[in-house]
Amino acid sequence: MTIEFDNNLPIYLQIMNYIKLQIVTGKLGPGEKIPSVRELASELKINPNTIQRTFQELEREGVAESRRGLGRFVTSEDEKIMSIKKEMASDLLDRFIGGMRELGFDNENIVKIVTESVEGGRSGGGGDAHGTLA
Amino acid sequence: MVPLLELQSVSKAYGKKTALLDLSLSVEPGRIVGLLGSNGSGKSTLMQIAAGLLHPDSGSVRIRGQLPGVRTKAAVSFMPDRPQFESWMSIGDALDFQRDFFADYDADKARRMLDFMKLSRRDKAVSLSKGMGERLQLTLALSRKASLYLLDEPIGGVDPVARDHILDALVEFYEEESSVVVSTHLISDIERIFDEIVMIQGGSVIMQGDAEQLRMASGKSIDQLFKEVYAEC
Numbered sequence: 366m367t368i369e370f371d372n373n374l375p376i377y378l379q380i381m382n383y384i385k386l387q388i389v390t391g392k393l394g395p396g397e398k399i400p401s402v403r404e405l406a407s408e409l410k411i412n413p414n415t416i417q418r419t420f421q422e423l424e425r426e427g428v429a430e431s432r433r434g435l436g437r438f439v440t441s442e443d444e445k446i447m448s449i450k451k452e453m454a455s456d457l458l459d460r461f462i463g464g465m466r467e468l469g470f471d472n473e474n475i476v477k478i479v480t481e482s483v484e485g486g487r488s489g490g491g492g493d494a495h496g497t498l499a
Numbered sequence: 500m501v502p503l504l505e506l507q508s509v510s511k512a513y514g515k516k517t518a519l520l521d522l523s524l525s526v527e528p529g530r531i532v533g534l535l536g537s538n539g540s541g542k543s544t545l546m547q548i549a550a551g552l553l554h555p556d557s558g559s560v561r562i563r564g565q566l567p568g569v570r571t572k573a574a575v576s577f578m579p580d581r582p583q584f585e586s587w588m589s590i591g592d593a594l595d596f597q598r599d600f601f602a603d604y605d606a607d608k609a610r611r612m613l614d615f616m617k618l619s620r621r622d623k624a625v626s627l628s629k630g631m632g633e634r635l636q637l638t639l640a641l642s643r644k645a646s647l648y649l650l651d652e653p654i655g656g657v658d659p660v661a662r663d664h665i666l667d668a669l670v671e672f673y674e675e676e677s678s679v680v681v682s683t684h685l686i687s688d689i690e691r692i693f694d695e696i697v698m699i700q701g702g703s704v705i706m707q708g709d710a711e712q713l714r715m716a717s718g719k720s721i722d723q724l725f726k727e728v729y730a731e732c
Contacts, residue, residue, distance in 0.1 A: 372720030375711040376691055403675075410663075410670050412531050412692045415711070 368409060376411060377419040382453075384423060388439055389450040396441035399429055501564045503528050503647050503678045504549055509558035511544055511702075518544040519555070519702040526647070526678050526695075533693035533710070534682040535725055541702040542682040543580055546651045549680070550577035562647065573602065578640035580651040580682075582632050584624035590635060591620035597639050608672065609642035615668055630657035637665060641672045648679040654689060662688050687722040696721055698728055 368383050370376060387393040402420065406413040420437060423429040427445055431437045440446065465475045504526040511519040519541045526532055536542045547553040548560060551567030562571035584593055590613070598604040613620065616634040627635060637653050653669070654662045662685075670692055673679050683689055690696075696713060698706040706713075706728055710721060717724055 370691055372687060372690055372722060373714065373718060375714045377711060407667075407671050410667050410692070412670065412694055413675055414529065414531070414694050415691075418711070 376415050377422065380405075380409065380411070380416065380419040381422055384419070385428060385449050385453060388428065388446060389453060393439050395439055395443065395446060397439045398435075399437040399439060401436060500527060502526055502561075503563055504680070505559075505561045505564075506545075506549070507559045507561075509545075509548060509555045509560065511548065511553065511555050517702050519548070521558070522699070522703055523558075524697060524704065524707075526680060528646075528678055529676055530694045531673070531679045531681065531692055532695045532697060533686070533690065533721070534680055534697050534699065535684065535686060535721075536682070536699040537684055537729060540699050542684075542699065543651055544702075545699070546577070546580075546649050546680070546682055549647075550575055550649050552577070574646040576601075576640045576643045576645035576648045578636050578648070578650045578653060580655065582624070582636060584635075586625050588624045589620065590618055590622050590624055590627075593624050593635065593639060594620070594642065597642060601643050603644040604642055605644050606642075608644075609638065612638045612642060612668065612672055615671070616664075630661040633657055634661070634665065634668075637668060641668070644674060644677075646677045648673065648677065650679065650681045652682055652684075654683060654685055659688065666692060686725050687720065690721040693721070698725060700729065 368379060370379055384393065384399070393399065400408070402413050402416045406416045420429060424431060428440055428449060429437050430440060462475060470478070502525040504524070506522060506524045509519055509522045522545065534542055534545065544553065548555055551572050560567055562575060565571050594609055598606065616638055618631065618635055618638065624635060633653060633656060637650070640648060640650060654665055657665065666689060681689065690710065693710045696708060696710050697704055713721060713724060
C-alpha cells in the first residue's frame with residue numbers, strides 16, 4: 366500500500382478514504398480481514414495512534430467491525446459497501462460541479478458537457494466538448 | 500493518569516540570555532510529540548532539562564511524578580543534538596557502553612536496528628558521516644526500552660532519503676506504550692508521525708495541540724502553520 370499524503374488534510378481522513386477505495390474497488394473484499402494497527406503503521410510509516418483513530422472512525426461508520434481477539438474486518442453487508450461507493454461518487458461530483466460553476470458554467474451546460482464527454486469517450490473519439498465554451 | 504513528563508512554569512537563563520521563560524508542558528503516555536521551533540528558540544534547553552541534565556532556574560520538572568534523578572534517568576532515553584563518542588570507540592563499543600549504563604538496554608533490538616540502519620559494529624564511531632552518525636545516535640537512544648524518549652534534532656543533518664529512513668526506524672522501533680518527544684525545525688518531512696505539536700519561540704510555548712485537529716481547524720499543514728505563526732513573531 367502506498368499513499369501520497371497531503372499534509373494539509375488530517376492524515377486519518379486520508380487513510381479512511383484510502384481504505385474505502387480499496388473496499389469499493391474490491392481489493393479488500395466483503396468480510397475480509399483488515400491489516401492490524403501495527404502492520405499498517407509500519408507500512409504507511411504513520412504513527413499507530415493515527416491508524417487507531419482511522420479504525421475507530423471506520424467502525425463508527427459501520428465500514429469495519431472488530432471481533433474480539435480476531436482483529437478487524439471489512440463489513441460483509443453489500444448495502445453498506447454500495448453506500449460507501451455512492452458517498453464517494455457524490456463527493457467527486459460535488460467537487461466537479463463546484464469547479465465547473467467556478468469556471469462559470471450553468472447547470473444546463475454542465476450536463477451538456479458531461480453528456481458529450483461521456484458519449485465522446487464511448488465512441489472512441491475526442492468529441493467536441495469544447496464547442497460549448499461560449 | 501500521571502503525565503510521563505510535566506513541566507510547570509519552567510524558566511532558564513544562561514547569564515543574561517533567556518532560554519526558557521515560564522514554560523509549561525505535559526506529555527501523556529503513548530504519544531509522539533513534535534517540539535517545533537527555529538534555531539535558538541529553546542528546544543535543546545527544554546530537552547536537556549527534561550532529560551535531567553540541566554536544572555531550571557525556577558519552576559518544576561516531574562517525570563512520572565518524580566523529580567529528575569537517578570530513577571528518572573533510568574526511564575528516560577535522551578538523544579543529544581550532537582554526537583558524544585570517544586575517539587577510540589567503534590560502533591560496537593558505543594553500544595556496549597549503552598548496555599553497561601542502562602538496565603533497559605535491549606541487545607536484540609539494538610541488533611535489529613543496526614541491520615536496519617546498515618551500520619556495522621566494527622566501524623569507528625567518529626569516522627561516520629553526519630547522516631550515519633545520526634543513525635547511530637538514534638540506534639543508541641532507541642536500543643533502550645525506556646518510558647520516555649527525548650530526541651533532539653534526529654534528522655538535522657541528513658539528506659531526504661536518509662531522513663525517510665530515520666523516520667521509518669522511529670515508527671518501527673519506538674515502544675508503543677512510551678512517549679517520544681522529537682525536536683526539529685524541519686517539519687514537512689516529519690509532521691505525519693506527530694500526535695501533538697508544541698511550538699516554542701523565545702523560550703515560551705506559542706501554540707500547541709493535537710496535530711490532526713490543527714490541520715482540520717486550519718485546513719493547513721503543520722509546516723504551513725509553523726511558518727505563519729513564526730512570521731508574526
